[in-house]
Amino acid sequence: MNDFINECDNLVLEVKGLLKQNTEWILRYREYAEKIISNIETIKSLKHGRFREWSPLYLYMNVTQAKSQMEFSLRYLGQEVARLNAVKDMITISTKNFVKNNERDFGCKIKLDDVEWKSKTASDFRRHFLNCTKRTDNSGKKNEEHRIESLILTEFSKNTGANKAFSYIQPVKIAGVARFQMPTPLYASDINNLKYCGFRGGGIDILARTGRGRTTKLCIMELKDENDKKEPPAKVIKQDLAYAVFIMELLRSESGQNWWKIFGFGGIVPKSIELYVVCVMPSSKNNNTSFADKIIYSGKDNFHFQYMYFQENNNEVVDVVTSLKKYVSK
DNA sequence: TTTGGTTGATCTCAGCCCTT
DNA sequence: AAGGGCTGAGATCAACCAAA
Numbered sequence A: 001m002n003d004f005i006n007e008c009d010n011l012v013l014e015v016k017g018l019l020k021q022n023t024e025w026i027l028r029y030r031e032y033a034e035k036i037i038s039n040i041e042t043i044k045s046l047k048h049g050r051f052r053e054w055s056p057l058y059l060y061m062n063v064t065q066a067k068s069q070m071e072f073s074l075r076y077l078g079q080e081v082a083r084l085n086a087v088k089d090m091i092t093i094s095t096k097n098f099v100k101n102n103e104r105d106f107g108c109k110i111k112l113d114d115v116e117w118k119s120k121t122a123s124d125f126r127r128h129f130l131n132c133t134k135r136t137d138n139s140g141k142k143n144e145e146h147r148i149e150s151l152i153l154t155e156f157s158k159n160t161g162a163n164k165a166f167s168y169i170q171p172v173k174i175a176g177v178a179r180f181q182m183p184t185p186l187y188a189s190d191i192n193n194l195k196y197c198g199f200r201g202g203g204i205d206i207l208a209r210t211g212r213g214r215t216t217k218l219c220i221m222e223l224k225d226e227n228d229k230k231e232p233p234a235k236v237i238k239q240d241l242a243y244a245v246f247i248m249e250l251l252r253s254e255s256g257q258n259w260w261k262i263f264g265f266g267g268i269v270p271k272s273i274e275l276y277v278v279c280v281m282p283s284s285k286n287n288n289t290s291f292a293d294k295i296i297y298s299g300k301d302n303f304h305f306q307y308m309y310f311q312e313n314n315n316e317v318v319d320v321v322t323s324l325k326k327y328v329s330k
Numbered sequence B: 001t002t003t004g005g006t007t008g009a010t011c012t013c014a015g016c017c018c019t020t
Numbered sequence C: 001a002a003g004g005g006c007t008g009a010g011a012t013c014a015a016c017c018a019a020a
Helices: A002-021 A024-050 A063-069 A099-106 A120-131 A141-157 A233-251 A256-262
Strands: A057-060 A071-076 A079-087 A090-094 A169-171 A206-210 A217-223 A274-282 A295-298 A301-312 A317-322
Touching: A002 A233, A002 A295, A024 A063, A024 A256, A057 A079, A057 A141, A063 A071, A079 A099, A079 A141, A141 A169, A141 A206, A141 A217, A141 A301, A141 A317, A217 A233, A217 A301, A233 A256, A233 A274, A233 A295, A233 A301
Parallel strands: A217 A274, A274 A301
Antiparallel strands: A057 A071, A071 A079, A079 A090, A169 A206, A206 A217, A295 A301, A301 A317
């Protein structure tokens, strides 16, 4: 375990070094944040005023969409099936680019060419996915990862404790409404070959807030669709730690306060930031819990290792085993 | 008309911090 | 050291509204 901690300490220094040598991200992320912040109210009003999100289709945005195009992605089982645009007072929906896969993976033959969200064809399209229970087998592994990611996000998004496997957790969403993947300027999937990649870097699977009141923590979550020997939790934690170091440096950069707000916190950036670095994967017979609550220090800030192993049934999370603190609600 | 998911105003409360 | 106020999260629940 000490070796592991040493390796993690070194990894933190390595990532910090990369982010010091390459500085283009500072201005780039400052601009992302400023544009996203200035669009928050518009995004909220589009969502609240013009249409509603209908399960099992969920709204997503990537950073490009959030900062300029103001376009939403619509996904089913984590897979993109349509795009939504705001045209004057109207929301339009288009399946351009997705027609082939929608038919291949979900048997959906409905084509939408920028038609109104409220139109008959658009409503038929939504109903198709309501009745569609599973994906055909032709779809690739990447889509399975997306499905798991969506499964976890749907679970975290629940707001009643009663049928929620783990309470007091919410995913970070753009303007509180659209799911998104936080980009980083790092390539970290192969942790022994860590690289600075500028705008081509990898994304963080899930950002979430957990806890209550002022002690609510930001979780940087790395998700795997299987508990695979080739990618054991210790390796996943390292990949996640690399991304977490970026988030920490981002929060300590000139745009840190804006990002803190985008991540869903109302106050000022804390004097000491504690980031939870969480490995999320399907539960197995012998889950590795050895790294739980280990802390990697970085000045006043620190990284706190956690695990979350989940079980699913019928495309819903039914149980989680986690080192995250459990809060009891009355 | 009924149903069931979504929304948003209001409520609750752990943890933090300040005062005594 | 103890107690009380404050803050900022999630929880709750009634109203709302699209779909059936």
